[in-house]
Amino acid sequence: MLRLRCCEVIPTRPLPTENGWVTLDGSWPVQAYFTVNQTPLEPRRKLHHGKCLPIDVTHCVRADANKLVVRINRSRHDKSPFNYAVAIEVVGFATRESITQACMKRLVPSERILSTIKKAMTSDDDDLIMQPQCFSIHLFEPFSNAKIFDIPVRGQDCLHREAFDLGVFLDTRLERPTQPPKDRISKVDVWRCPICKADSRPQSLIVDGFLVTVRQELASKNLLKTRSINIESDGSWSPVREAQDDEETEDEATPAPKKPVEVILIDDD
Ligand SMILES: [Zn+2]
Structure with missing residues (x-):
């Protein structure tokens, strides 16, 4: 599976390493539009999904040269910070x-x-x-x-x-x-x-x-x-x-009668 992810980055620092990148939260700027090989992609935003999720682009990719285009719809007078990086991530399986x-x-x-x-x-x-x-x-x-x-x-x-x-x-x-x-x-x-x-x-x-x-x-x-x-x-x-x-150690010297063991199931969710 191949997926596209976009994250906000700090412009004064080098781009994060792969280990650092995977710990960043995704973020889809509303001014950005993405296509892969001319197929428009629909960002999965926080509003509908609770957080910004990656986009599966596997179906858009071919075994040849591929083209990711990012268009930014932003006024040239808009000087607000806009610092993002994108990456195509490979998701695999392992036993x-x-x-x-x-x-x-x-x-x-x-x-x-x-x-x-x-x-x-x-x-x-x-x-x-x-x-x-x-x-x-x-x-x-x-x-x-x-x-x-x-x-x-x-x-x-x-x-x-x-x-x-x-x-x-x-x-x-x-x-x-x-x-x-x-x-x-x-x-x-x-x-x-x-x-x-x-x-x-x-x-x-x-x-x-x-x-x-x-x-x-x-x-x-x-x-x-x-x-x-x-x-x-x-x-x-x-x-x-x-x-x-x-x-x-003291208990071992004078063993007490055994109590029944209570089992408590703990759900990590
Ligand atoms: Zn640790």
Whole structure:
């Protein structure tokens, strides 16, 4: 599928990168008219659709040279800001398996991640008044905040150290189940980081090799319930012990009768 999108841009800055572009909201200026190969396009505006949506141009495009024409109907005396960019976007399909395999090829080695963390902690930036002696990373995946990730990923533009779980992220992109059940696919424009809203399309995800090793080590010590770790400036790390851990230890010493488990369904919409 090919689609046309128009977004407002800041004229004093370079055009956004692809990762930045996909995070911009669409905007169809009322003075602009678009044709592809002389086929007029009807912008899907906010008034009728809740927000400005892309236009599907697949049916207008041929396997040859194509021509997109944008006409601006604006008085030459009109000096109001008019700064827009357009892009033809390609929308494709990928299976869960192919996304997972491709992500694993973009695993950032543990040493590289750890060296950037250590560098940030030992930075001698004059603007920083106080350097943290240790650095904390929350490990539970953000959708449930109830379990550690299996495959820790984040967008390549994300500036935070926390990761989200690839499997849960893919599950939560899918459309609602239908009755009768059928194969579910995801929507197109739902690929934003759950932590910082940066671009997190499948091709923009990286796997955090350091957190992969953290998970392996915690698993080997039966500590997968660890919510967060502290990293020291020398790169060593340790699980953060919480008050709840102590309570669990006491509980184990004098086991209480088990209560029935309540299951609460949480709808992400
Ligand atoms: Zn992020």
